[in-house]
Amino acid sequence: MDEEVLSWFGEQQVVYLATVDGLQPRVRPMTLIKMGEGFYMITGARGGVQAAKLAQIRRNPRVEYYMTLEGDDGNGFIRGEGVAAEVDDEDTKKKVYDRIGWARNFFDTFEHPDYVLIEIMHTGFSYRRPGEYEIHGVPVE
Helix, strand or coil: CCHHHHCCCCCEEEEEEEEEECCEEEEEEEEEEEECCEEEEEECCCCHHHCHHHHHHHHCCEEEEEEEEEECCEEEEEEEEEEEEECCCHHHHHHHHHHCHHHHHCCCCCCCCCCEEEEEEEEEEEEECCCCCCCEEEECC
């Protein structure tokens, strides 16, 4: 992935995740977690494994998120495009749960039946540096 784009990501950031519900886009704020090379989202607290966003992802795993980039000369953004998938690997689920303290506010253990970890496998980014006008397409190799 492009190092400049990756440099904007911390371990946690609020993004706006878009899924599709039939013909209607659905957008909601989510915490995007970057751990190592992986990008994850924790969900399931509202609606459990039957949550609307999970049903939408199961029907159409193509997602996009938007993250605002703040700069001295104005704002920019990153739009991440990709495919979302539920993580079944118990080691990964536990590693993310153990690292992200707020997860305990919603789930008493990583084995809670409603704790769902989603991984975003990026297919590309659209990126505008803060203070600039041009939008760059950044493919994932």
